[in-house]
């Protein structure tokens with residue numbers, strides 16, 4: 001995607017052939033800065049402190065984290081250490097666990113001398129595949145938007161209103177995004193779209209990242225507080241919800257940023273179609289029940305007690321919003337049961353949020 005007229009991915013290999021650059025998402029929207037990753041520890045920290053975030057991008061960063069570890073020391077001990085450190089960085093997105101297990105499994109059986117180039121090839125292919133998959137999610141999702149637009153009575157009166165939660169745009173992937181890829185393609189195809197952007201407390205990925213992304217691409221949008229979605233749906237102001245996912249079960253339960261479940265409940269109550277954009281890399285084929293089986297990340301209390309913003313002098317500051325030392329809980333994700341999900345938009349097409357639906361698109365995963 002373009003930033004100030006220049007083409008970017010969120011992560012890339014530098015010209016030195018081994019170090020990695022990423023967009024530093026913790027600085028957005030106030031500053032557009034890049035960060036250079038040169039060590040395993042740097043990659044682990046970038047995932048943990050959310051310099052990079054979003055399930056597919058976390059997976060890509062983990063792959064390059066292994067590359068950086070192996071670049072320094074290609075021994076089996078180093079590989080095992082790198083895998084353990086990376087997998088502990090964030091627990092909920094299945095992409096991270098899957099990439100680390102796959103790549104470590106592949107490298108283990110190679111001679112030490114071949115591990116480094118094999119790791120870098122794997123990471124480069126993973127990034128290219130991620131872009132391709134997101135683009136296809138975009139085309140399938142754009143078809144849903146087109147259908148809705150052509151069959152709606154609002155044509156000529158207002159734009160089509162799409163609500164999204166958190167950031168599942170290109171910043172959360174290598175490029176294109178998942179939930180926002182259909183928005184970008186439908187917009188390019190001339191459908192007048194307006195996006196309701198949930199601010200997404202506590203880290204405000206909606207206000208900080210989704211709003212920035214949409215502004216960069218010239219897509220009309222409005223930031224709303226997380227509690228506004230239900231009200232807008234009751235008043236007919238939301239035509240469609242599209243969210244991303246960090247882990248979707250083989251039965252179609254969708255785990256995504258905390259607050260997604262409440263939006264799905266409101267959408268269900270108001271007959272608003274609620275879709276999840278799901279690359280196969282975010283499907284956990286091992287589990288069926290999202291509520292009991294997905295580990296939900298709990299993050300630092302400071303994300304709730306403090307908020308980051310820019311003052312009128314242009315300085316970015318964190319300020320406390322709590323007056324006392326009240327107890328704080330900070331769950332990062334929740335699970336939307338499949339019954340509340342209208343459909344899953346995958347790179348292979350659209351399906352019902354159920355084992356039956358997923359089997360129709362990924363039969364090879366249901367052979368056992």
Ligand code: MRU
Pocket residue numbers: 053054055056093165166167168169172173177178179205243244245246256257332
């Ligand atoms: O905590 P984050 O910012 O990593 O959470 C991101 C999300 O919840 C996204 O919706 C999800 O990773 C899908 S990204 C295409």
